[in-house]
Amino acid sequence: MRRAAALAALALCLALPTLGDGGEPAADAVSERGATLLAPFKQRLMKALTEGLAEGAPAAIAACRVEAPAIAGGLSVDGVEMGRASHRLRNPANRAPGWVAPVLDDYLGGGPVAPRAVELEDGRAGYIEPIPTKGLCLACHGSDLQPEVSERIAELYPADQATGFAEGELRGVFWVSFPAGGD
Numbered sequence: 001m002r003r004a005a006a007l008a009a010l011a012l013c014l015a016l017p018t019l020g021d022g023g024e025p026a027a028d029a030v031s032e033r034g035a036t037l038l039a040p041f042k043q044r045l046m047k048a049l050t051e052g053l054a055e056g057a058p059a060a061i062a063a064c065r066v067e068a069p070a071i072a073g074g075l076s077v078d079g080v081e082m083g084r085a086s087h088r089l090r091n092p093a094n095r096a097p098g099w100v101a102p103v104l105d106d107y108l109g110g111g112p113v114a115p116r117a118v119e120l121e122d123g124r125a126g127y128i129e130p131i132p133t134k135g136l137c138l139a140c141h142g143s144d145l146q147p148e149v150s151e152r153i154a155e156l157y158p159a160d161q162a163t164g165f166a167e168g169e170l171r172g173v174f175w176v177s178f179p180a181g182g183d
Contacts (some may be wrong), residue, residue, distance in 0.1 A: 029119035030180070034127020037176045041082055044071045057073055057139045058152040064140075065091065065156060074159075079124075079179045084131070086172030090153070091161035100175045104130050125180040133171040141165045
């Protein structure tokens with residue numbers, strides 16, 4: 001029973017957020033395409049984290065460390081690039097691309113924390129979805145970590161900044177960029 005509840009909570013950690021109230025048609029098309037492109041990344045990451053969590057939180061850390069970049073890399077084809085980023089990084093390789101950073105800063109500065117479409121240079125578009133901290137996320141990102149989790153994080157990420165989050169707090173973003181107007 002506890003395991004089922006934990007897995008359900010994990011699913012909520014990576015749930016696809018609802019898009020906002022439209023906007024201009026071009027932004028809606030970018031948002032729709034961006035959400036579609038990100039969906040397999042989030043689904044595969046959720047599966048990897050669920051499987052890791054079934055073995056314990058330290059295994060979920062390994063899934064995030066190894067499988068998340070591999071999943072993003074495998075889906076970053078045909079001009080599509082995607083990843084995760086945060087204002088409090090665990091892995092420095094997940095630093096936000098230049099075009100993502102201003103949106104992340106706006107979220108943190110009190111702007112609406114909702115998915116956003118971004119017009120990029122060179123005929124590209126971008127899409128960003130916030131990652132809210134859910135209860136289960138606190139096992140690896142909260143303030144009260146199990147000793148084996150703290151030890152594993154310290155071993156893998158000596159400069160970790162991704163703990164101390166509270167439920168409901170913005171933990172980071174999923175992002176994707178792609179050629180605008182293409183399918």
